[in-house]
Amino acid sequence: MYNKVFLIGNLTKDPEMRYTAAGIPVTRFTIAVNRGYGDNKQVDFLRISTWRKLAEFCGEYLAKGRSVAIEGSLQLSEYEKDGKDRVFAEIMADRVEVLNKKDSQSDEAPTKSGSDEDIPF
Secondary structure (H helix, E strand, O other): OOOOEEEEEEEOOOOEEEEOOOOOEEEEEEEEEEEOOHHHOEEEEEEEEEEHHHHHHHHHHOOOOOEEEEEEEEEEEEEEEOOEEEEEEEEEEEEEEEOOOOOOOOOOOOEEEOOOOOOOO
């Protein structure tokens, strides 16, 4: 089995960064993703979670309205609320790429992979 998700969307609000009890950074944000076309156009709002160095990157570079490309995996969680079973979907991001520039002086939009390893070159 293979669980891989590729999304392009816009942040609906600024990311929320926090730290676990062990001091690990976690950043969560929601993106709006368009689907369909013409009269059938719809928008999905998807929750994204990032961890460690990727979370720090997202907390620093992302803001409401920024366009991003997300690569990750889909995680479903089941819970009960008011006696009804519910399912919560979340994307666990492995890679985030900023698609629009922060300001006009910037030549490149930053890209960050979720790997904690440094590139040796």
